[in-house]
Amino acid sequence: xxxxxxxxxxxxxxxxxxxxxxxxxxxxxxxxxxxxxxxxxxxxxxxxxxxxxxxxxxxxxxxxxxxxxxxxxxxxxxxxxxxxxxxxxxxx
Amino acid sequence: xxxxxxxxxxxxxxxxxxxxxxxxxxxxxxxxxxxxxxxxxxxxxxxxxxxxxxxxxxxxxxxxxxxxxxxxxxxxxxxxxxxxxxxxxxxxxxxxxxxxxxxxxxxxxxxxxxxxxxxxxxxxxxxxxxxxxxxxxxxxxxxxxxxxxxxxxxxxxxxxxxxxxxxxxxxxxxxxxxxxxxxxxxxxxxxxxxxxxxxxxxxxxxxxxxxxxxxxxxxxxxxxxxxxxxxxxxxxxxxxxxxxxxxxxxxxxxxxxxxxxxxxxxxxxxxxxxxxxxxxxxxxxxxxxxxxxxxxxxxxxxxxxxxxxxxxxxxxxxxxxxxxxxxxxxxxxxxxxxxxxxxxxxxxxxxxxxxxxxxxxxxxxxxxxxxxxxxxxxxxxxxxxxxxxxxxxxxxxxxxxxxxxxxxxxxxxxxx
Numbered sequence: 001x002x003x004x005x006x007x008x009x010x011x012x013x014x015x016x017x018x019x020x021x022x023x024x025x026x027x028x029x030x031x032x033x034x035x036x037x038x039x040x041x042x043x044x045x046x047x048x049x050x051x052x053x054x055x056x057x058x059x060x061x062x063x064x065x066x067x068x069x070x071x072x073x074x075x076x077x078x079x080x081x082x083x084x085x086x087x088x089x090x091x092x
Numbered sequence: 093x094x095x096x097x098x099x100x101x102x103x104x105x106x107x108x109x110x111x112x113x114x115x116x117x118x119x120x121x122x123x124x125x126x127x128x129x130x131x132x133x134x135x136x137x138x139x140x141x142x143x144x145x146x147x148x149x150x151x152x153x154x155x156x157x158x159x160x161x162x163x164x165x166x167x168x169x170x171x172x173x174x175x176x177x178x179x180x181x182x183x184x185x186x187x188x189x190x191x192x193x194x195x196x197x198x199x200x201x202x203x204x205x206x207x208x209x210x211x212x213x214x215x216x217x218x219x220x221x222x223x224x225x226x227x228x229x230x231x232x233x234x235x236x237x238x239x240x241x242x243x244x245x246x247x248x249x250x251x252x253x254x255x256x257x258x259x260x261x262x263x264x265x266x267x268x269x270x271x272x273x274x275x276x277x278x279x280x281x282x283x284x285x286x287x288x289x290x291x292x293x294x295x296x297x298x299x300x301x302x303x304x305x306x307x308x309x310x311x312x313x314x315x316x317x318x319x320x321x322x323x324x325x326x327x328x329x330x331x332x333x334x335x336x337x338x339x340x341x342x343x344x345x346x347x348x349x350x351x352x353x354x355x356x357x358x359x360x361x362x363x364x365x366x367x368x369x370x371x372x373x374x375x376x377x378x379x380x381x382x383x384x385x386x387x388x389x390x391x392x393x394x395x396x397x398x399x400x401x402x403x404x405x406x407x408x409x410x411x412x413x414x415x416x417x418x419x420x421x422x423x424x425x426x427x428x429x430x431x432x433x434x435x436x437x438x439x440x441x442x443x444x445x446x447x448x449x450x451x452x453x454x455x456x457x458x459x460x461x462x463x464x465x466x467x468x469x470x471x472x473x474x475x476x477x478x479x480x481x482x483x484x485x486x487x488x489x490x491x492x493x494x495x496x497x498x499x500x501x502x503x504x505x506x507x508x
Contacts, residue, residue, distance in 0.1 A: 008333035008340070013263065014202040015334055016312070017305045017321040 022071070026053070030074030032089040038064050040086035047078035047087060102361040105283040112243040112275035113138035115282045116182065116208045116268070119250035121146045122290035126177035129157035129168035133187040134220045135272040136210040140182055162187040166194040166205070173203035174322055176313035178254060178297050181205065184272065185212035185226045192230065198265045199234035199338060201323040202312075204257035204297075205265040207235075208250060210276040211385065211436075213472040221473020222272035224385065228413070228437040228446040234338045236266035236345055237414040239384035241364075243280040246270040248362055251290055255352045260300040261344050263312075271386040273473065285360060293359060342415045349412060368417035370409040371424050373399060377406025379488035380425060382451050383434040384410050387469070387476050391434075394481040405485050416450045422458055430491040431455070431464045432484045434476075438468045444501040463491055466501040474505050 012018050034047075034056075047065060048056045055072040056065055079087040110118060117139045120128070128147075130140040147156040155172075159165045162183050169179040183191060188209060198205050209227050213219040227237060236256060240246040249268045257266040270276055285293075302312040302320070310318040326334060346368055353367030364370050372392050374380060381391055388409040398405040408424045410417065425431055433452070435445025442449070444466035452464040467484055470476045484504065491497055 005329060006333070008336040011330065011333050011337065012302050013312070013334070013337055013341075014200065014322045015324055015326045015330070016302050017324060018303050018307075020305045 025070050026073055027068075027070045030069075030072060030092060032074045032076060032091055033069060034067055034072065034074070034076070034078050034087045035090050036065055036067075037086045037088070040084050041065060042084055042086075044083065046081050046083065050077050050081045052077065103285050103289045103359050105285055105360070108282050108284055109279050110243060110247075110282040111138065111277050111279050112240075112246050112270045113210065113277070114142055115243040115247040115280070116250055116270065117142035117146070118282075118284055119247045119290070120180050121152055122285070122287050123180075123251055123254050123294045124178065124291050124296070125152070125154050125180045127155045127157065127169065127172035127179045128181065129159050129165045129172070129179070130181045130183070131159055131162045131165045131187060133162070133184050135212055135276040136182045136184045136187070136208065138276065139208055139210075162190040163194060166191045166198060166207075169205045169207075170194060170198045170201060170203045173198075173205050174201060174314045176297060176299050176311065176315075178258070178294075179203075179205045180207070182208040182210070184210045185214055185220075188226045188230065189214065192233075195230055195233040195235060195265075197323065200334065202263040202338075202341075203265060204254075204263050206250065206253045206257055207265065207267045208246070209267050209269045210272045211269050212272040219472040220272065222274055222436070223471045223473065224269070224435075224437040224446075225471075227267060227269050230267075231414055231446060234264060234342065235414060236264055236342075236349075236412070237269065238266065238349075238412055239269045239410065240275065241386055241388045241409065243270070243275050243278070244282050244362070245364055246275060247282055247284065248356065248360065248364075251285075251294060252349075252352045252356050254294045256345065256348050258297045259344075259348045260298050262341050262348055263300070264338070264341050264345070269385065274386045283360075283362075289359060293356065345415050346412075346417060364411055365409070366420065368410075368412050369420040369424060370411060372407040372409065374406035374408060374424055376404055377427075378404040378429045379431075379485060379492060380406040380408055380428045381432045381434055381481070381484060381488075382408045382410065382421075382425075382447060383436075384413060384447065385436065387434060387436065387481075390476060390478060391481050394478050394485065397478075397482075398485055403485070403489070410447065413447065413450075416454075418454055421451055421454050425451070425455060425462065426458055426460055428462050430488040431462055432488050433464060433466050434484070435466060435468050436470045438471065444468070448501070463497050465491070465497060465499070467504045468501070469504045471506075476505060480505050
């Protein structure tokens with residue numbers, strides 16, 4: 001991995017980001033992943049509002065919420081906040 | 093005057109009676125500064141007091157931010173500098189210590205903030221007088237450090253510091269130090285340049301280009317039109333590389349200091365050695381002292397007295413401590429038979445003071461490797477009179493004569 005990363009001569013100074021954060025995959029930090037029970041879910045979208053990583057999306061066509069597992073770090077806030085306990089944290 | 097311009101005659105100047113703090117405030121007033129954020133602390137208070145008067149009277153077009161602490165003062169300057177602004181703050185002692193965290197953030201974000209430090213002892217016991225403990229302890233924060241010998245030099249150094257810090261190849265913050273009370277509160281004749289001459293010299297801040305997260309080349313500044321992220325989370329995979337870049341920027345500082353100092357000297361007629369170090373009667377010196385700050389002025393008098401009696405004494409004054417002028421120190425001291433380093437700060441439990449560490453360390457690699465001894469002096473504003481400096485030179489003469497060093501590190505001017 002190290003050999004593929006930029007060295008100090010090529011990196012922008014001051015930690016300036018040279019790729020968008022969406023390309024920086026943080027999903028592998030996760031130990032537990034959120035899984036939704038679509039039967040229970042009322043699509044209130046509280047989970048979407050609470051998610052600190054913006055990793056929960058509303059799929060309008062499927063009328064379901066979707067998790068972006070590339071960026072979800074498994075914090076569990078969505079499961080905690082869900083008023084109908086439709087989200088369960090499952091060990092990876 | 094930029095390089096390549098036609099040579100100009102020395103600019104017309106005015107002689108003003110200013111204390112060190114006022115001289116600094118005057119330099120800042122002339123340097124077209126966009127943002128000043130500061131919190132008062134003795135003996136720096138006069139700097140921002142005077143500057144706030146300039147703001148109140150409409151003499152400057154500067155945003156003056158009153159903050160609740162030094163931590164916030166530097167944070168405000170850092171944030172303003174990140175948008176491309178020219179910024180200034182001032183502090184001392186406990187105030188600088190409270191800035192400690194943000195010193196590293198500022199240099200890490202490559203924000204060229206300029207700060208004046210009126211060197212004051214650190215508590216406890218509480219003390220408002222001069223020693224260099226406050227700034228010496230910040231030597232590792234990736235800030236350029238320039239120590240002034242007198243108020244004239246404090247004025248000149250502030251103007252130069254903007255050019256050095258903002259140099260697109262450097263982009264590191266800079267501190268200019270002046271001794272508490274000895275300089276900060278003592279009236280001195282200070283020659284000041286015209287507002288126009290200073291403004292032309294400092295120019296407008298040049299902003300280099302950088303690639304953003306979309307791969308676009310944009311100016312290196314925070315701008316809603318061209319969003320940029322600076323100083324984000326940077327773990328074991330990249331942090332080390334960013335720190336390595338800072339060291340590379342530091343390596344470019346000596347050249348920039350010399351260049352800016354030369355340009356300034358052409359305009360003002362004032363020169364401080366080569367900008368990094370000042371050798372005083374060092375040509376054929378057999379014994380020499382090394383120091384920073386106002387004590388150099390007293391030491392020059394002592395050197396003159398010794399020279400009048402035929403003693404080949406000299407002084408090497410360091411103007412910059414960060415980056416440490418490696419080559420100049422080695423070169424200046426290579427022919428000397430014994431060296432005494434005077435430190436107005438002490439590293440408790442260490443082997444001597446911060447300047448001693450550098451000088452002795454550098455001379456280890458020299459061919460001649462002369463004995464180097466250390467004197468800790470003047471803590472908490474204790475006076476350093478001529479007779480004590482004479483004693484140091486006398487000790488050096490004895491070392492040369494006997495070829496023996498009794499005490500490599502000692503305190504001078506302290507009661508037993």
